[in-house]
Amino acid sequence: MVELKNVTKFYTRGKQxxxxxxxxxxxxxxxxxxxxxxxSGSGKTTLLNLIGGLDRPSSGQVEVAxxxxxxxxxxxxxxxxxxxxxxxxxxYNLLPMLSAQRNVELxxxxxxxxxxxxxxxxxxxxxxxxxxxxxxxRPAELSGGQEQRVAIARxxxxxxxxxxxxxxxxxLDRHTADEILTLLQRLNRDHGKTIVMVTxxxxxxxxxxxxxxxxxxxxxxGNGG
Numbered sequence: 088m089v090e091l092k093n094v095t096k097f098y099t100r101g102k103q104x105x106x107x108x109x110x111x112x113x114x115x116x117x118x119x120x121x122x123x124x125x126x127s128g129s130g131k132t133t134l135l136n137l138i139g140g141l142d143r144p145s146s147g148q149v150e151v152a153x154x155x156x157x158x159x160x161x162x163x164x165x166x167x168x169x170x171x172x173x174x175x176x177x178x179y180n181l182l183p184m185l186s187a188q189r190n191v192e193l194x195x196x197x198x199x200x201x202x203x204x205x206x207x208x209x210x211x212x213x214x215x216x217x218x219x220x221x222x223x224x225r226p227a228e229l230s231g232g233q234e235q236r237v238a239i240a241r242x243x244x245x246x247x248x249x250x251x252x253x254x255x256x257x258x259l260d261r262h263t264a265d266e267i268l269t270l271l272q273r274l275n276r277d278h279g280k281t282i283v284m285v286t287x288x289x290x291x292x293x294x295x296x297x298x299x300x301x302x303x304x305x306x307x308x309g310n311g312g
Contacts, residue, residue: 089115094147109304120275122292125301139251173242177254181226188222212240232263252284268294
């Protein structure tokens, strides 16, 4: 599913070059669930953004779902993301004036699906995350855990192969976080979603199949729970 070869990423600040990722080699199999861990500034989110096609490497190859992302144009990359990747963030990013159903439908607006089909698929996604009975509720009428479930439904509504999750439980209490992580486990185990999750929480990382640790832009690989 994911193959990175000698990937580097750096930024230039004035005359200073800031190295974020240093020669990363990484393979993630189809159907894996990987937790990316490491201290602040270690490059976790940068690596996640490269895998999700939100950023480009300074050098090296990033191949995901059979596509070399570094070779795609901006428009091609946008179409690739829409077809292959679902994104889950720490702060939900739901539109407050829209119902849960309409929020979940948003990625489908980029498709040629009819309004009725978009609604049907959104309701299926909400049922998958246990919120079919909250379809008409707006974000302000939902708990934090329910908002994140809506965000996960939005991420899977187009049936992507890959979910990239950036601190998906960072704004939740322990009990609610465990519910969300159990949901991610189920999406991985029962629905075959490949998941790459950035987290600073060792308890969250235990839900993954394996853990990958970053420190100063370099990788070390461990076993997940």
